[in-house]
Amino acid sequence: MPELWLPGADIHDLGDHAPTDQQYPPKAIAHITWDRNATAAAPQDWCPYEDLVGYFTGGGAGDAPHLIWDPFSGRVAQMFPADSRSKSLLSPSQSPTRTNRAGRVVIQIEAVFFPYCRYQGGVYPRLVDTPCAGWGRIHAWLASWGVPDYWPMGRPVDFSGHRDEQVWETQGGWYAHAHVPYNDHTDPGSWPDFTAGGPDVPPSQHQPVPPATPARYQVNINGLAYGYGAQGYQVTTVGRALVSHGFGDHYRSGPGPNWTDADTENYADYQRSLGYSGQAADGVPGEGSLRRLLGYLPGQRTVSVSHVVAAAGADPGAEQGHLTYGAEVAIVEQALADEGLLDQRWVDGSFGTRTVAAYAAWQRRCGYQGGAADGIPGAASLYQLGAAQGFAVTD
Structure with a gap:
């Protein structure tokens, strides 16, 4: 298992750990603290890392991320373990997901930065203009948790919002705060690329990104x-x-x-x-x-007698591939295939002529003859098939 705590981070465990929602793919969320408003004409002094750590471990604990990152020195403070949710995203009741939890991990990073901050005499319009010290080890740690090197909504290059609920729910990777549904912030404006390690970590000492493995979420x-x-x-x-x-x-x-x-x-x-x-x-x-x-979406393994009878009456005379109660028919077809009565390629949710013939063979196996083995399911034979192959039958 990867490390729960970023190696070398200053640990400020806030407690209040809570699990994430494992049905969604792994994510990282990029933020900047944006604690002051400055412009090119009127830059302001950078807010010290220690001040932001003090805020998020004190009065701002209710909005705390996993990591606070100083891109000038490379120092990092961590407040939640990787497998817990943190609290830097809005998660209103109307959101389809609990945004702080919507992933196998949802690791949030706050860079201590605002546009046109002044640090040791230099002015930095964008986060990527800083040394981005320490980024290499942060990135490697996120990769070890399965977060892919991918921006589903595009790598942030400005302070505009791009939000898509379907992308958020179905695609893992890196998201800007500006990409998260039901949030209104437009940060971070920029973010270092995945090959940047920062001058504090020589390229020869970068932590290797683990080799790609097949996706492991549900x-x-x-x-x-x-x-x-x-x-x-x-x-x-x-x-x-x-x-x-x-x-x-x-x-x-x-x-x-x-x-x-x-x-x-x-x-x-x-x-x-x-x-x-x-x-x-x-x-x-x-x-x-x-x-x-x-051709259909499988459902729970319950089959209605009336539904499959209707399908057996409608599908053979309809156009090829016609589905009537396709999910339930597919359960019956798979059971017939597992009994050796139907070729697997015809398990398609359509109660066509081949399925009728296979079901007739099942009826004969059950002892029915003549018109009682016409391939149209009856309750008794369907209950027998369900008992043999492990699905429930209702009227």
Whole structure:
């Protein structure tokens, strides 16, 4: 496990630790303290690092970030461990996410800086004009927590806001305060790039960024989990669909009901085939790509007799791929496939002629004959299939 506390930081643990919301990807949030207003014509003296640390460990503790960073000396103070939320973002009740918690980690960094600050006789219009001392070790520590070197809303270059709720919820990486939904600040205005280490850390001594690993967070779609560590029939369904579409190269065994790195890597290959790139092709499903892969969104393993009967009546005569209660039909189809009665490629949520024929074979296996084995589900045979394959049946 990566270090909870940045090596070399001044630790000021405020307590009040709280977990983050693990269904979202890992994030880092870039802030500046902006404690004074200055201009090119009227610069002001920089506010000392010690003053800001005193504020955030005192009266300002309710707005404290994880890190306070002095870009001139490289000193860093840390107030929360990496796996806890901190408190520098607004999180109003109308926000769909708890913004301070919306990620596997949501590590917030406040650079002690304001535009046109004066430090030791020099005037610094932008954060990137400072030495950015200590940035290399901060960046390496964030990378060790899985935060990718990526700005989903673009690297900040000015003090304008760019906010997108869907991007915020689905993409990991670095966000400016100006990018966070339901917040109104427009900082930091600039931020050092990922190769800058600062003059206090010679390039030969930079902490290496860990090699890229498959994404290891989960999302919840239609009540079911996807991503590393997820378990259930839906994981097997996705894996089998990936194989059937030609995206199974990373499997050494399976696919099965436990989501592994192989599932992530195969799903990333599939996402790239759709034209996604960067963080949008990290191998963790989104609702759009999942629907395109399966033709429907899997749900809880409950099947209604009346729904599948309606599908068996409507789908065969409709256009190819027509879905009537597709998620429930797919559960029945997968059960038929697992019984060896339906080819896996026809597990598509459409109760077409091949599914009717497979269900008729199931009915005959259950002892039905003639018109009682016509491929249209009855309650008794469907209950038997559910009992055999582990799904619930309702009227």
